[in-house]
Amino acid sequence: MSEQSLYDRIGGQATIEALTGRFYALMDTLPEAQATRALHPADLSGSREKLNEYLAFWFGGPQTFVEKRGAPMMRARHLPFSIGTAEIEGWLTCFRQALDETVEEDHLRAVIWAMVEKLGRHMRNKEG
Numbered sequence: 001m002s003e004q005s006l007y008d009r010i011g012g013q014a015t016i017e018a019l020t021g022r023f024y025a026l027m028d029t030l031p032e033a034q035a036t037r038a039l040h041p042a043d044l045s046g047s048r049e050k051l052n053e054y055l056a057f058w059f060g061g062p063q064t065f066v067e068k069r070g071a072p073m074m075r076a077r078h079l080p081f082s083i084g085t086a087e088i089e090g091w092l093t094c095f096r097q098a099l100d101e102t103v104e105e106d107h108l109r110a111v112i113w114a115m116v117e118k119l120g121r122h123m124r125n126k127e128g
Contacts, residue, residue: 008060019103020052032089058072084126088120091120092116
């Protein structure tokens with residue numbers, strides 16, 4: 001018997017969509033996310049779609065991200081953007097709050113947070 005994926009354990013696509021929807025709502029409203037928001041287009045629908053697909057894939061759900069976009073290579077995908085401390089911290093602040101509001105189980109939030117924080121900090125491509 002195989003272990004249930006993180007994707008399934010958090011509630012599948014409905015939870016992924018709630019998480020990313022809240023994440024981008026926070027990015028639009030939190031002052032500490034201003035530098036992060038500035039890296040995104042005015043219309044966040046494409047960004048939300050990509051993050052939905054990526055998180056579903058990363059958490060063991062549908063492989064739509066890879067099927068549509070190829071290997072993730074997230075750092076390489078973000079190299080065109082200037083990402084330093086303000087951008088990383090803003091992104092992590094939004095993600096942390098969205099995660100806390102959408103994933104009920106403490107243990108699952110801790111697992112996801114460890115993955116996300118590592119990924120977020122890996123995106124740095126500028127000092128400061």
